[in-house]
Amino acid sequence: MASLRQGHRKLRDEIVAGDSRALDRQHALGKRTARERLELLLDPGSFVEVDLYRRHQVHSAHLKARPHTDGVVAGSGTIEGRRVFVYAQDFSIFGGSLGDAHASKIHKVMDLAMSTGSPLIALNDSGGARIQEGITALHGYGGIFRRQVAASGIIPQFSVIMGPCAGGAAYSPALADFTFMVRDTASMYLTGPDVVEAVSGERVSHDELGGADVHGSRSGVATLVYDDETTCLHDVRYLVSMLPGNNLDPAPRTPECGAQHDERPSLAELVPAEPNRPYDMRDVVAQLVDDGAYFELHEDWGRNILCAFARIDGELVGVVGNQPMVLAGVLDRVASQKAARFVRFCDAFNIPLVTLVDVPGFLPGTEQESAGIIRHGAQLLYAYCEATVPRIQVILRKAYGGAYIVMDSRSIGTDLSLAWPTNEIAVMGAEGAVNVLFRRELAASADPGARREELVAEYATQYLHPHYAAERGLVDDIIDPARTRMAVAAGLAMLREKRHRPAARKHGNIPL
Structure with missing residues (x-):
């Protein structure tokens, strides 16, 4: 031996x-x-x-x-x-x-x-x-x-x-x-x-x-x-x-850190009120999550959207946010595909989703259309519609057109929609809308420039004011930017016991 x-x-x-x-x-x-x-x-x-x-x-x-x-x-x-x-x-x-x-x-x-x-x-x-x-x-x-x-x-x-x-x-x-x-x-x-x-x-x-x-x-x-x-x-x-070890186990938690009482005044200073001024969405995420720590995925691919794991009051969340620093934060085919896969992973492993919205629309152009932006955009739409985890949407500034719908709007099933007072939710921006709706009137006007300014102001006052969506139940609350971390933490706590009974089907047919 x-x-x-x-x-x-x-x-x-x-x-x-x-x-x-x-x-x-x-x-x-x-x-x-x-x-x-x-x-x-x-x-x-x-x-x-x-x-x-x-x-x-x-x-x-x-x-x-x-x-x-x-x-x-x-x-x-x-x-x-x-x-x-x-x-x-x-x-x-x-x-x-x-x-x-x-x-x-x-x-x-x-x-x-x-x-x-x-x-x-x-x-x-x-x-x-x-x-x-x-x-x-x-x-x-x-x-x-x-x-x-x-x-x-x-x-x-x-x-x-x-x-x-x-x-x-x-x-x-x-x-x-x-x-x-x-x-x-x-x-x-x-x-x-x-x-x-x-x-x-x-x-x-x-x-x-x-x-x-x-x-x-x-x-x-x-x-x-x-x-x-x-x-x-x-x-x-x-x-x-x-991350959780499997789809049945919860993700590891860290101790609660009082996020529901943690006001962050700097959030209001990070995001310009003017809809066309850029800022870095990473700075917003850092103020929203515990210790400013987040783990970003695909940092150099599809940079006009941000996908990251972080914790809010000790709970693991998946954060999706438009990135105004790149292409003004528009959705294109790459960004849609990137975010869709991230949303589906979070949903598969029961990780709540927080979506930060500041999107001017989908990127226009023949290259995007011929490359299948409709199909790729539908992938993100499908991913959010299919997700059954707790979902919170925060509209920071603009949310225009189909891109607003796709970014986890109330209409596709978000559980809680919050908006800042700077929000503009509409089919398109005021100037674009005026150019479409009043094209003939502007062409016949003696002073088209002045008349356009009047019409833009009227449209913004009527359709783009912060309470328009809230009055119709499409936004649950308009919050002070400084209280965003508090509101999201409270929302996550409220949704923690969310349950869903899936439909009796083999599987859907995502537009791959």
């Missing part, structure tokens, strides 16, 4: 230590090893590994080596004491490529995550499907995708790209709830630079084709982008610690 124990310990130590030359090559690329990443991600000493001794069963001249783990470290650990399941692809073994044994390990931890109601975290660093294993590698990817879809809306799924993620493997991050990428070392694409050049003649680098900044600012596949692995994994830990 002593001899067997010694042999077992030696083998285990060798497997965990890995090939020193391969690990040196990983470090030379500016990347940590799979196990080093897990040490940063998980609480110290909490990792429990599964299938350490797993090896592929392919007997081929092209795949003679049979290293243990088969290129992926899989198991479970804790983050801030809460259970998670994780797998980390090991680029030092077969380039982290996925074969049958590799995929089976991933399937196992995914099944365990689902059965225990625990978040799933994938650390991707892989050359893609293992060519030597042929169709079984593709079958392995299919099993991952099927499990991700089955887990969607039941457990939070995190994908962290820390190296290459090519071909079919890229669909896994696309199916995850949150995708993190590290600059310079991470890349993600369906077809690599060589294939692109062969097919189209275009020469492009890995980073130009699918680097972190491409997916963080242009494609929107990456939720968050970082300069280094340490900061990236720190934020993965932080986000996991904020």
